[in-house]
Amino acid sequence: MPEKGRPRSFDRADALMRAMQVFWEKGYEGASLAALTAAMGINAPSLYAAFGCKESLYLEAMELYSQTVGTEIWAALETAPKAREAISRFLDATARAYSQADTPHGCLIALGGLHQAAVPQAVCDAVSRHRGENIAKLRDRLEAAIAAGELPANVNTEAVATFYATVQHGMSILARDDGSYESLKHVADGAMAAWDVLTRDGKH
Amino acid sequence: MPEKGRPRSFDRADALMRAMQVFWEKGYEGASLAALTAAMGINAPSLYAAFGCKESLYLEAMELYSQTVGTEIWAALETAPKAREAISRFLDATARAYSQADTPHGCLIALGGLHQAAVPQAVCDAVSRHRGENIAKLRDRLEAAIAAGELPANVNTEAVATFYATVQHGMSILARDDGSYESLKHVADGAMAAWDVLTRDGKH
DNA sequence: GCCTTTCTGTAATGATCAATAAATATATCT
């Protein structure tokens, strides 16, 4: 059944995607409403009618980022048969994604809400929670590898997961300074160089 | 010889230190003039007379950070006799500094200017350049180790330096989410687990 | 003493911020 009233003249999903790109490049605090409306091709009242406020628009944009760009990066974690290959491909996908010439460098979530005073609390909480969930994803993958008998049971999965997630976060900062794939790939390779030590049996 | 005119009623160095703490916690974009003047205990005209403008105050605060907090963290790099111990102690000093309860978590420089649109270009350039200089410090230490015959000559010092600097940058983000020493130390340990592989002779 | 110089407090500047009021336009429903 069709909607009542005047139909909106823009595509909501397309406008959201454009907003996401602005937040990705400029951050919450650097993305003015003027910049957002210009990129989205709409006026402020249309933005508020469709998305509520800047804060809720950001939260939607973050979810969209997670479900598009984020999904690409994290796909390897579940498709690769072995944990080592899963993490390695995850880091390489990160290096490739963060160095794309046609998108902002680094991750919207990793770089978001790092200065509490500059963003609404809900934004700070949302990105922080998302980063925590990403650590959990890595930990779960490592736990699965233990359950499969692939890794020793006494591997500190929380510590290893935190290490790889933290390397990925650092790659976002590196990507902002030096967006070359080569530099990012060196970091990914460096992190994988720790694999054998981090996943060996802790008993002597 | 004493100065002409009314003497300033506050200690410039103390005011700068307080400004540094505000920028450290809130970032350039989150640190309003109102917050700065409140923390510094002075009014806006005094701030402008003594420091020029917000941008130049930030640049001075960044230098102060580098010469106080930064120096503590990087001291190990030059005092430790061997490269491995130098890097290891550098990362442990980072974990300790970033988890201090009485200071903001993470690094002013690592977290600064990540969103170009939110800060003046000069601020963005200054923090980015500083991050680059930190990579160079690590690389120089590794080169010295090669010169001392401690490491094989074909170690990719730029890549290894970039890896360790990037881990440290990631630790700033982790410290904002979870400021515990334990988590940060796990990451430091994870990075050191890569040492042997990263510094072994590349020839087979 | 007065003059000059510099700093301090108050109050204001114009710019930009996110968010909205009012009027008009375009659709469905009866």
Next chain:
DNA sequence: AGATATATTTATTGATCATTACAGAAAGGC
């Protein structure tokens, strides 16, 4: 057609931003 509902455009709101005019205060030089 007329009523209702939603969207759009233009212009505006009050808040906050960094910065500064202005007048009074506190020092040295004469």
